[in-house]
Amino acid sequence: RAAAAAAAAATSESSGFDEMCAGKERKYFLVGGKGGVGKTSLSSSLAVKFAMNGHPTLVVSTDPAHSLSDSLAQDVTGGLPVPVDGTDMMLYAMEIDPEQAKAEFSAFAKDNDMSTGARDLLGSVGLGGMADQLGDLKLGELLDTPPPGLDEAIAISKVVQFIKDEKYAKFTRIVFDTAPTGHTLRLLSLPDFLDASIGKIVRLRKKLSSATDAVKGLFGVDNSAQGEAVNQLEMLKGQLQEVKELFRNEKTTEFVIVTIPTVLGISESGRLLGSLRKEKVPARRLVVNQIIRVTGDGFAGHKAELLEKEAALRAAVEAMAGADAALIGPLEEMLLAQAAVLKDAQSAVSFCTIKAKDQRRAMEMLDADPGLKGLQRIEAPLFDMEIRGVPALQFMAGQVWT
Numbered sequence: 001r002a003a004a005a006a007a008a009a010a011t012s013e014s015s016g017f018d019e020m021c022a023g024k025e026r027k028y029f030l031v032g033g034k035g036g037v038g039k040t041s042l043s044s045s046l047a048v049k050f051a052m053n054g055h056p057t058l059v060v061s062t063d064p065a066h067s068l069s070d071s072l073a074q075d076v077t078g079g080l081p082v083p084v085d086g087t088d089m090m091l092y093a094m095e096i097d098p099e100q101a102k103a104e105f106s107a108f109a110k111d112n113d114m115s116t117g118a119r120d121l122l123g124s125v126g127l128g129g130m131a132d133q134l135g136d137l138k139l140g141e142l143l144d145t146p147p148p149g150l151d152e153a154i155a156i157s158k159v160v161q162f163i164k165d166e167k168y169a170k171f172t173r174i175v176f177d178t179a180p181t182g183h184t185l186r187l188l189s190l191p192d193f194l195d196a197s198i199g200k201i202v203r204l205r206k207k208l209s210s211a212t213d214a215v216k217g218l219f220g221v222d223n224s225a226q227g228e229a230v231n232q233l234e235m236l237k238g239q240l241q242e243v244k245e246l247f248r249n250e251k252t253t254e255f256v257i258v259t260i261p262t263v264l265g266i267s268e269s270g271r272l273l274g275s276l277r278k279e280k281v282p283a284r285r286l287v288v289n290q291i292i293r294v295t296g297d298g299f300a301g302h303k304a305e306l307l308e309k310e311a312a313l314r315a316a317v318e319a320m321a322g323a324d325a326a327l328i329g330p331l332e333e334m335l336l337a338q339a340a341v342l343k344d345a346q347s348a349v350s351f352c353t354i355k356a357k358d359q360r361r362a363m364e365m366l367d368a369d370p371g372l373k374g375l376q377r378i379e380a381p382l383f384d385m386e387i388r389g390v391p392a393l394q395f396m397a398g399q400v401w402t
Contacts, residue, residue, distance in 0.1 A: 014378075014402045015285065015287075015376070015378040015400065015401050015402050016284075016285065016376055017049065017401045017402060020050075020254070020401075021049075021050065021053050021055065024055075024172055025172070025252070026171065026172050026173075026174065026252065027172070027173055027174070027252050027253070027254070028174050028175075028176065028246065028252055028253045028254070029043075029046065029173070029174070029175045029176070029253075029254050029255075029256055030176040030178050030247070030253070030254070030255045030256065031043035031046065031175065031176065031177055031178060031256045031258060032176075032178040032179075032180075032255060032256070032257065032258065032272070033180075033257055033258035033259050033265075033268075033269060033272065034180055034259070034264075034265060034268045034269075034272075035065075035180040036260075037258045037259055037260045037265060037289055037290075038258060038260070038289040038290060038380075039063075039177055039178070039258050040061070040063070040067045040068055040070075040071045040177050041071055041387045041393070041396065042256075042258055042287055042289065042380070042400065043059060043175050043176070043177040044059055044068065044071045044072060044093075044177070044393050045387070045393045045394075045396040045397040045400060045401065046175055046256075046397065046401055047059035047091060047093075047173070047175040048087075048089075048091065048390060048393045048394055048397050049397035049398075049401040050173040050175070051087070051089035051090055051091035051173075052089060052394065052397070055090070055172045055173040056090035056092075056170045056171050056172055056173070057089075057090065057091050057092070057171065057172070057173040057174070057175065058081055058092045058093070058094070058168075058171045058173075058174045058175070059091075059092070059093045059094075059174075059175045059176075059177065060093070060094050060095075060096065060174065060175070060176050060177065061076075061093075061094070061095045061096065061176075061177040062096055062176060062177070062178055062179055063177060063178065063179045063180070064097070064179060066095045066097075068093060068095050068177055069095060070388065071387070071388060071393070072084055072085075072093055072389065072390070072393075073085075073086075073388050073389040073390075074086075074093070076093040076094055076095050077095045077097075078094070078095075079094060079095070079096050079097070080094060081093070081094045081168065082094065084390065085390075086389065086390040086391070087390050090170070092171070160242065160243060160246070244279075247279070247281045248279070248280045248281055248282070249282075250282045253281075253282060254282050254283070254284055254285070255276055255281050255282060255283040256283070256285050256286075256287060257269050257272060257273060257276075257283055257285070257286045257287070257375070258286075258287045258289055259286065259287070259288055259289070260288065260289050260290050261288055261290070261291055261358075261359035261360075261362040261363055261366075262358070262359070262362050263361070263362050263365060265362065266362050266365050266366050266369065266372070267365075269286065269372060270369050270371060270372055273286075273371045273372060273375070274371060277371070283375065284375060284376055285375055285376045285377075285378060286366075286372055286375040286376070286377050286378065287378045287380055287400070288363070288366070288377060288378070288379050288380065289380045289382075290380070290381075290382040291359060291379050291380065291381050291382060292352055292355050292356045292359060292381075292382050293381050293382075294352045294356070295352070295353070295356060296349040296350075296352055296353045299345070299346075299349045303342065303346070306338075306342065307342075310335060310338065310339075313331070313335065314335060317331050317332065378400060378401075380396075380399070380400045381399065383396065
């Protein structure tokens with residue numbers, strides 16, 4: 001721990017946490033990036049740091065491959081905020097299963113009507129209002145497959161529902177551990193998708209208006225109900241538009257990009273930032289995670305010194321002709337064991353040195369990126385311990401969110 005703390009302290013630029021923590025009005029922080037960069041640990045540690053500073057905080061996972069429960073060392077599944085164990089801070093967590101919601105939506109959208117069972121399905125994931133709006137629509141023709149981003153949108157819409165409730169008004173910081181890059185960006189296109197869907201419904205309605213009653217029955221609603229269906233889909237689009245506008249609100253929302261110091265990681269982060277800028281989603285910070293701080297400086301000198309002393313010791317042993325074998329044998333064994341240790345140490349140092357060199361190359365690429373270099377950079381070390389549970393997250397928060 002001491003080594004990791006010292007390495008983190010060497011980072012000259014702070015995360016600007018004081019700015020993130022300022023004010024008691026509600027703020028949203030979406031932590032996102034490519035898969036495997038440490039989003040969950042960073043979002044969990046950020047939530048812990050907010051709670052440590054007096055903010056009632058909710059951390060939410062909308063990633064289909066949940067690991068928030070693992071990070072907190074506590075089961076937070078079930079889709080409802082639960083208090084985090086091991087602390088008396090106002091810290092809550094919840095996991096939402098967007099893949100399940102998407103699968104359920106797809107299943108009932110292809111049915112001929114909105115059955116009671118389908119309504120119950122939506123109600124079970126906290127989206128009863130959405131079920132009412134979809135009740136008179138026949139979406140099988142429109143949604144052969146669920147639209148891109150629907151899983152993430154359902155998850156975030158559910159959270160928006162929760163926080164509008166008085167009993168959840170206490171949260172002043174809400175941290176989203178988002179799905180990998182593509183999921184998060186696709187949900188921004190949903191209102192446009194629904195615009196196209198509404199247009200298709202209107203065109204179908206015009207065709208059906210001159211058709212026989214039998215053909216009209218295929219649509220499942222009469223002309224007046226069709227008009228109401230269009231209105232209901234407009235209302236649904238409005239709910240999702242609310243999520244999109246929440247993402248764009250510079251006063252309340254910030255997208256924190258997480259990456260790792262590899263060429264692939266930096267490249268994807270640059271594309272992510274470009275997409276966020278295009279959609280007017282505020283992004284001010286870039287966390288470069290898992291930076292190796294072990295350089296191996298001085299190892300070569302120490303190795304040369306050790307080899308020199310080993311040679312001198314061997315010469316002294318050989319000069320002890322006729323000396324007691326009980327003394328010479330253990331000395332020889334000690335020198336052989338020392339050579340094996342030195343070989344293993346050389347392998348470890350070589351690995352770290354090569355990885356650090358690769359990371360420096362990626363950081364140079366970051367410095368040259370016209371978009372990324374303008375973000376506030378936070379460098380988080382590769383810890384020599386597993387970050388799991390509140391104590392470990394508190395330690396990580398103290399090193400990263402300064």
